[in-house]
Amino acid sequence: MAVSLFYFFVYPGLLFMAVTGGLLSWYDRKITARVQFRKGPPLLQPFWDFLKLMLVKETILPRQGSRFVFLLAPVLALFGATMAGLFILLPLFNIETGFKGDIIVIFYLLTLPSFSYIIGSLASGNPIAAVGASREMKLIISYELTFLLVVAAVIMKSGQEFDLNSIIAVQQADKPFIGSISGVLLFIAGLFCIQAKLGLVPFDMSEAEAELASGIYIEYSGPPYAMIRLAKYIMLFILPAFIVALLMNGMTGGIGVLWLILKILALVLLVTLIRNTNPRLKIKQASSFFLIWMNLLVIIAIVLNAFGL
């Protein structure tokens, strides 16, 4: 019991993921600044942002709409992100093996933040938040099938292993899945899926600052918004970690820790570069991008995998 609580709250749980995610968020903002030839924020900026929202700012509740659900949604989002991160990081860091079928649990927990943003924004009673929520729903419907197909393809590649630990073990015994043609295709599709899950620029139509004024987050202020920011920091860390576990060999012992850090930094760099070099898509374009092209890519990868490529 005490060990589980330690796992959940300290390492590799809430505290560790929050600190790492905050540093990755700084990395993301710094890269963005360098791409635009700016200087960029100082190292601890994400933590100052979080602490300011948490300690200083006042919380404003909507007069119309459900206050309870409005306040519950950020807690659910943070819980979903932390729990999913726990199930991903325990096998990835070789701390515990997890259980059979945990990859399905991770898949469902990873959608929990997006779902709770939708619930929270609809509970606020703000019409602009409702537009953002409807866009987020359409986006979830689009990318979730692709993400599930990527996970299914990885399960097929590993020889019907349904837990993350065995998938990593299969890769470490042979070679990482990304070292084959089908693996590369799966990596591309997975990268776009995490881009959409993080709500970064080609797929940020649900918060669209220019048209919807932060969309689904428009009514949040103070501590609830701080929790949403924290959930976003955590997602920025655990989604690349999930891709590393699925396709890129996980962590080997000894010097492997350094490799793991480099892999995650490289993935976040890719995500940041995509977000800095693309305009925002319309929701229709995003839907057809995932439902037609990315699904096609993953199906090709599955067929190639059946031929052993």
Next chain:
Amino acid sequence: MHSDYKTKIVGFKDFVFRKSLWVFHFGGASCNNCDIEILDCLTPRHDLERFGIMLVGSIRHADVLLVNGSINMRDRDRLLELYDQAPKPLLVVAIGACGCTGGIFAEGITFAGPVDKIIPVDAYIPGCPPKPEAIIAGVARLAGRKT
């Protein structure tokens, strides 16, 4: 640049608040010159993000309300509504001659007073329009830096 706001940092909360000022921009009946200069501050050459300053889209996330342009009778209601909607603590900065005093519109028939007659103002940045350097100096003073 003149500021009524205390420039000495007191306590951890104040420190954190000054470290991360998110800005919401309200343009009154502006001639658009100040707006351009404000946007200039966010460009690569001046880059306000190095002080932790971001432009936000929703007033609920704002820590600083930038007001520029002459405030006419219609703008006054909007400005008051925005001020009520913002979570406190909130800093208000009046930018440009029109925001600070009314400028050449001060005696117009639709003019509803300079910004500080409507809501409390923490810092004034005069100029028509103020240079980006002046705006940065004002903002850095708000962020608790010696200028």
